[in-house]
Amino acid sequence: xxxxxxxxxxxxxxxxxxxxxxxxxxxxxxxxxxxxxxxxxxxxxxxxxxxxxxxxxxxxxxxxxxxxxxxxxxxxxxxxxxxxxxxxxxxxxxxxxxxxxxxxxxxxxxxxxxxxxxxxxxxxxxxxxxxxxxxxxxxxxxxxxxxxxxxxxxxxxxxxxxxxxxxxxxxxxxx
Numbered sequence: 001x002x003x004x005x006x007x008x009x010x011x012x013x014x015x016x017x018x019x020x021x022x023x024x025x026x027x028x029x030x031x032x033x034x035x036x037x038x039x040x041x042x043x044x045x046x047x048x049x050x051x052x053x054x055x056x057x058x059x060x061x062x063x064x065x066x067x068x069x070x071x072x073x074x075x076x077x078x079x080x081x082x083x084x085x086x087x088x089x090x091x092x093x094x095x096x097x098x099x100x101x102x103x104x105x106x107x108x109x110x111x112x113x114x115x116x117x118x119x120x121x122x123x124x125x126x127x128x129x130x131x132x133x134x135x136x137x138x139x140x141x142x143x144x145x146x147x148x149x150x151x152x153x154x155x156x157x158x159x160x161x162x163x164x165x166x167x168x169x170x171x172x173x174x175x
Contacts, residue, residue, distance in 0.1 A: 007164045058090040058133055071140060071157055076150040078143035081174065084162065087136040094128035138169045146173035 019026060064082045071080040095114035100107060115123045138158050144150040151171040158169045 007169060008119055060086065060133075067158070067161060070161070071142070071154055072144045072156065074146040074150065074153050079153060080140060080142040080154075081143075082158075083139040085136040085138075087134040088131075090133045091131050092127055093129040093131075095128050134163050136168070138162060138164055138171070139172065141172045141174040143174055 005039070013098055064084055067084070068080045068082040071082065074080075084138050096111045097114050098109060098111050100109045101106075116126055117123055123150060140154050140158060142150075154157070154171050155166050155169050158164060
């Protein structure tokens with residue numbers, strides 16, 4: 001019995017013809033499948049440092065340094081020094097599990113932070129909400145601080161980056 005005489009033989013013959021015609025398309029498709037099945041090769045991601053579960057820790061000194069560096073690039077400002085004051089710092093609200101025990105005439109309530117597994121034996125709290133710090137005022141000291149045009153540009157920049165109004169920003173001429 002020949003392949004052409006079998007019930008599925010005609011389909012096999014058509015498949016061979018199509019494979020000859022579309023061999024490059026099939027090759028690209030097979031290569032794509034192989035690439036999808038390869039591991040990412042990145043290995044394990046480094047574990048976050050203690051206290052950095054969310055990846056958004058606020059550091060006032062680092063913020064002041066970044067702001068000073070950015071303001072130093074403004075034409076005429078020179079080397080800038082920045083001091084920021086905070087009305088309130090950053091804070092986080094974590095998920096809490098509350099249990100209430102009622103015994104005879106007393107009620108006892110206990111709370112515990114909800115912890116979830118993040119894989120590889122690592123556990124961490126569930127972050128519900130995070131509040132950013134609120135700035136109270138800013139002081140900028142620079143050699144160009146006496147020039148009105150530089151003061152205006154510095155005030156605009158500090159206001160844009162901190163959300164402070166111009167009356168909460170002081171620009172002073174320095175050495």
